[in-house]
Amino acid sequence: MSNQSDIPALTKKDFVSGQEVKWCPGCGDYAILAQVQKVFPSLGIKKEDFLVVSGIGCSSRFPYYMNTYGFHTIHGRAPAVASGAKLANPDLSVWMVTGDGDAMSIGGNHFIHILRRNMDIKILMFNNKIYGLTKGQYSPTSELGKVTKSTPMGSLDYPFNPSSLALGAGATFVARTMDRETKHLAETISLANEHKGATFLDIYQNCNIFNDGAHSNYTDRELKNDTQLKLKHNEPMVFGVGGSKILKLEGSNFKVLELEKGYSLDDAVIHDYNDKNLAFLLSEITMNENLPTPFGIIYKEDKPTYDDMMKKQMDLAKDKGGSVDLQKIVSGSNTWEVS
């Protein structure tokens, strides 16, 4: 990628394409689009070096609305298309936009493998816990017993916990944020950009038509202080109104303690996003009704990316093999002459 100094000053407007945005009025996708368009100009990347790749679903219309290079592919396959583009040109800043159905169901295989390989691609998963574009069937993140058009008596599937799935697959950056919390969303997108490797953002997004209020636990004014755990690296795990509660680790279980009952911040677990064990424990409380759900960076690890390792092999092969003459390859080692 180029030096910052070469890059003309960009604004949000530079990233707005001429296409009419066709999401339903009130859809959470608008907020995410706005934040991405706001953050991209600040990243120090040339506009032409951005590539946005998506699969199928409401969220996957995203590339059409970004005035960058974009590829709206087929259902579930965005990770593979994005990987190919990144490997073909490692200088690109590749962003993948997907949904909970696209990434965790039809594209589940590609999702785990892009993470496993630590491909340097930023994955934004809009998680509304429903199939929206097909008009409201339960998704792999819908809660058990979800009543939808396809499950009139309630769904029988246990949901995926996306952050645990990502951690298990070897993601090197796992974070959660939300459409409604635009500042946190923008910050998390910036942090994702800074990470080199497979970057997974579980973005809670509201589908106001087919699953309105799926995340109301975390957006409701009355509840959100107690349900959201905003993670900060090297800082104690605090939540509740005015920071009144902390999380303490007892064995392998988190316990909620209230400061007013005589506990201090010293009793709280300090978040270390490089600690994978802690990350797994944190990720798992996402599904726990008695504990807050973590937002922010759950896990971050620096390790070589697939694209970098491929580049190294390519360079090594060129150094060692030199510019082998294709004619020699085609001739092989056993030829004979007919005269």
Added chain:
Amino acid sequence: MAKTNKKTQELDIVTIRFAGDSGDGMQLTGNQFSDNTALFGNDLTTLPDFPAEIRAPAGSLAGVSSFQMQFSSNDIHTPGDLLDVLVAMNPAAFKVHLPDLKENGMLIVNTANYSAKNLKLAGYEENPLEDKEIVDKYRLIKVDMSDLVLKSLEDMDLDAKSKARCTNMFALGLLYWLYERDMQTTIKFLEKKFKNKLNIVEANKRALKAGFNFGDTIEAIRTTYKISKAEFKKGTYRNIMGNPALSMGLLAASQKSSTDLFFGGYPITPASDILHFLSNYKNLGVKTFQAEDEIAGICSVLGASFAGSLGITASSGPGIALKGEAMGLAVITELPIVIINIQRGGPSTGLPTKTEQADLMQAMYGRNGEAPIVVLAPQSPGDCFYMGFEACRIALEYMIPVMLLSDGYLANGSEPWEVPDIKKLPNIKTNKIDTCSDKFMPYERDDNTLARPWAVPGVKGLEHRIGGLETEDISGNVSYDPNNHEKMIHLRNKKIDAILGIVPDIVPFGDESGDTLVIGWGSTYGAIRTAVERAREEGKSVSHIQLRYINPLPKNLGDLLLKYKRVIVPELNLGQLNFILRSKYLIDSIALNKVQGKPITVGEIYNKIIEE
């Protein structure tokens, strides 16, 4: 040892087959003999045939692996129909292959393996080697190869299993003696292959020589054979198999288009060798990506193609089925990718290691919607190079997905091949652009090729979006307009027609008109050509066309077909090309079909030609 009692007989053409258990090393033996034969200067064609299992149960009929080759002082095109020599290393191989041995053909057996247990596994109550009928009908050469090998390695510090593994070299040595060959090619091969295991080299060399000397010593074989060199046109030659030739054609296209090659694929028989081959050429800028599945293979190729690489994937029938949706995406986004199908027996998993041509309809129509792609078919192992190159050229010059239909027989079969001069291959002009005068229109087309511009991420000012939703002509924006949809459907079809500009007119082998035309595609070339040559020598009015371009079909084909009273279409399927020809040209062509997982023979086609 002086060859006092032996005489040499000159022959024009010979067909031999090595057959044994899948662990017996028959493929290696066959490959060694064919490389040696090629270097000696005969024309040759080979047919490897092996089970899908790596090690099927030892001694079983299902576990038989064989390698057939025909070699000649004349120009030949097939691995031969019936055998002059059969080497049957065990009773199962004997049982499976004996029906193909000519009467009075030479039958060489390793008696050590004809134990009661192995005979039973092959379904024999009595040892067929004692059967008077067989002794009378064939020239039976009984050799206890295993024992002779063990004896010749007696003083070597090697375990019994390693010693037994050298038995195939004994058989090879014996055949080298029979055809008066020099063994140096194999000795060199052994020295290279086992360069860190000197005792293995030594053991194999001894077994090889033991086989050669055995031939010289025994009285049972009094005649050795000599097949003169074939007359090739002047040039440099090598022996080549289809998959390596195809891979090299792709490399050449990458160089001639100055476009880095990106290969994304998933392991599948018989296509994996292309992935293996290409992964060795990172120094030429070739990137290979072993994806998590077939779908990811082609999707990675689409991403790479969008990003400016020459994107190629290869698979076989079941994998191609999985790639169908992504091929449709390539059609609608008009990206230059090449999809290689090394066809095998189907449906489903079918016969993974056997050959078939039953994916033609899949190639033509196996996608949702009106989704035409270019379909090409190489006709010989060496032709895989040229058609691989051609597939890339068309993809890049016309911004269109191209399917190349090879098959298991072409992939693993070999023939002498004149090494192409890379300098003489044409340059390939891609549609890449790095600037545009006005607002960039990603679907504005070249007047001749109808190709859209290839604007690659990273190029300033050409930012644009593509995708699987219907695309507005010129602007490339999403469009649900009914008339635009119909227009785009027609445009995508016209792109196929535009390629006719470079598809050469057909020149039939034989006559421009006549009684019979035999028309085929792909790997049936050799058998059809040989059958037609034989019939013509007998004065029959018969000609041959082999189609290498199937979509689009050559311009003059329709007129040509009408000039023959009878059109025969041999195929390794139930008549798929025949179906296309009948529907497109309204001719009453006759299908000749075979679906046994093996190539059609010269005799089968010849018999159809002479049928009245």
